[in-house]
Amino acid sequence: MNTHFAPHNSQIDCDILIIGAGPAGMAAAQAAAPSGQRIVVVDDNFAVGGQIWRDGPNAALPAIAQTYRRVLAQHHNITLLNSTRVVAVNEHRQILLENSEYAWWQNYDRIILCTGSRELLLPFPGWTLPGVTGVGGLQALIKSGVPVDGQRIVIAGSGPLLLAAAATARKAGAQVIRIAEQATAQRLWQFGYSLWRWPSKAIQSVRLGISNITQYRGNSHILNAMGQNQVESVQLKIGSKIEQFDCDRLACGFGLVPNTQLGEVLGCLLKPTSGLSVNRIQETSVPNCFAAGECTGIGGSERALVQGAIAGYAAVGNLNAVQALENKRHRWQDFADCLHKHFTLSDALKTLAQDDTLVCRCEDVPLAALQTCDSWIDAKIHTRCGMGSCQGRVCGAATQFIFDWNAPPARQIISPVRLDSFMGCCLMPHDDNTARPVVDSH
Ligand SMILES: Cc1cc2nc3c(=O)[nH]c(=O)nc-3n(C[C@H](O)[C@H](O)[C@H](O)COP(=O)(O)OP(=O)(O)OC[C@H]3O[C@@H](n4cnc5c(N)ncnc54)[C@H](O)[C@@H]3O)c2cc1C
Incomplete structure (x- = not known):
């Protein structure tokens, strides 16, 4: 596993691009690796593991997390890009990535979204x-x-x-x-x-x-x-x-919200409940775009692992291995359904905030200012709700719960971005499909 990636001297073409190195992303990489195809795994954390196996000075990683790390490290066709995030996408199977030094377009043939979830804060x-x-x-x-x-x-x-x-x-x-x-x-x-x-x-x-x-x-x-x-x-x-x-x-x-923004920008359909919609082989509504783990709905690490493995096998065409895992996925999906049934949020929580309670803490928008709005877009236009640094990641889900508004639509630029990366995103000609580093902050 190549952990010292530098965009200038490493390949920026890959066969399979995996976004997210939590349980789903690690399982997907492990399943796809024996095919020998070129795999790139991107994660904005400094180490693999996602939320549940987050590393750090006070973290004690369970044996299963260490095993996944070891197995991934043994595969030389896996390039791991930590502390790297997705900034934008285009329609030519290219994703604009940014780390602390560079921004560059990454080419891919197939993509597996394993972007996990975030907390619902009310x-x-x-x-x-x-x-x-x-x-x-x-x-x-x-x-x-x-x-x-x-x-x-x-x-x-x-x-x-x-x-x-x-x-x-x-x-x-x-x-x-x-x-x-x-x-x-x-x-x-x-x-x-x-x-x-x-x-x-x-x-x-x-x-x-x-x-x-x-x-x-x-x-x-x-x-x-x-x-x-x-x-x-x-x-x-x-x-x-x-x-x-x-x-x-x-x-x-108050529970978790699937991170679906990247999938939405790529054109993937959502489920009526929550999360990206996927079929039997974890493929989304966009061909060659797979999704696994919490971005397809909240369900725990076991479900994320089995979905990730299925997506990895499917991406390399190993459909026998997919079939062998279907019962296991069904079992953990049942567990996810059981969780949702018993931990449904009470309507009493919709009235926790008072008139002067800030709902959008980035732009200081209190509840009273939102009560006259009738949708997320209306609230954005009239109050600047969701226009601060978190870009609605916190208040978007909160207002969805409190007011029953539709979820904020995904934006082309997925996360707050450095100006130089943004310029690269705007200026890069994409139609020749020859990706190269667009910005070097040095
Ligand atoms: C804050 C938090 C804490 C949790 N703690 C626990 C726990 O203690 N025990 C437990 O059983 N479950 C916990 N969960 C639930 C747990 O996340 C899931 O059970 C399981 O980890 C899901 O695996 P996953 O691979 O789908 O997603 P995750 O583990 O969430 O992994 C997704 C990864 O994708 C990365 N990512 C997302 N978007 C991008 C992007 N645009 N660019 C680059 N990287 C990106 C994220 O940084 C993350 O590392 C927690 C969830 C959250 C949100």
Whole structure:
């Protein structure tokens, strides 16, 4: 595996381009590699692993993550581009990539989208205070070395990620004082009972459940976070009671949202529910464009791994191997469906934000300013909602939930971009299909 890629001296043509090196992207690369075709894997993190196997000074990678890393490293036809992100695409099977030094057009023949998901963050009074993060955000901070030893942490929101974050925080020496899950106790019991069909998940939840049993509450949600310069306390609604807890941090996440922007810009259709639509071989509605993992809908790392492997095999034409994995994918899709059924968000969460609560925190747009708008585009035009540095990645999904607006349409430029890369994107002639580095920031 070539990890020292420099655009000037390495190939910028490849047979298979994989975007995202989480479980889905790693499994896709591993499945496609024995074909001997030239594979390029791009990820904006500094190391492979995606969200669940995020590396860092305080990260302990599980054996399965280390095995995937080792196997990928053995294949010399895989080029890994870390700390590299997709900026734009064109219709000639070229993708504009950017790292800290260069921007260049990458040619490909087939592409596999494994762009994962991001957290759904919902606004509530105090959510912009320092010390308030997403649940996965808290995990990422801890893994990257932020100390939480001795800190009191409240975790709130929905889904199994709350328990995983609590375990990470506790392992790092924090005191988790309350975990507020919005799903009702009845739903939680039903979910627990249904896990007999996935024994590994049942064991995992028993283990996490036992270590969190005294702090975990169903039918509970955040009301507000309070503090002068930093969160100092939070109010939670627990059943019909309101309780206040002093704390040093609040981690709040309401599930995950598939990252579909890149697929949408490439012309891929979406499912009516959420995520990119794919067929039996994980191919999207665009020929030779495959998708796997959370960008096709939220479903956990096991589903991402099997979908990634299917996409990798399909991209190299190994349809026997695809067929052999279909039952496994079906099994983990059932698990995903079970998750969605039991952790559906309550409508009560639509009213957490007050009139003066900022919904778009990049452009300081409060809820009251949005209440007179009737769509995302209307809100953008009249309030600048979604026009700041996150480009609607946070407030777009939040307003979709709160107001039932349609999702923000994907934009041609996928992420905030350096001016020199942007110029390269505008000036590059693409029709001769001879990609070359367009910008060298040196
Ligand atoms: C913040 C967060 C924390 C999570 N923590 C856990 C956990 O502790 N336990 C658990 O079971 N599940 C966790 N999950 C769910 C977990 O992501 C999935 O179960 C699983 O990792 C999905 O694998 P994937 O390969 O589909 O996506 P991911 O693991 O999300 O990998 C996608 C990768 O693509 C990269 N990427 C996306 N877009 C681009 C682009 N334009 N250019 C370059 N690179 C790009 C991302 O940086 C990422 O590395 C978490 C999810 C999130 C969002």
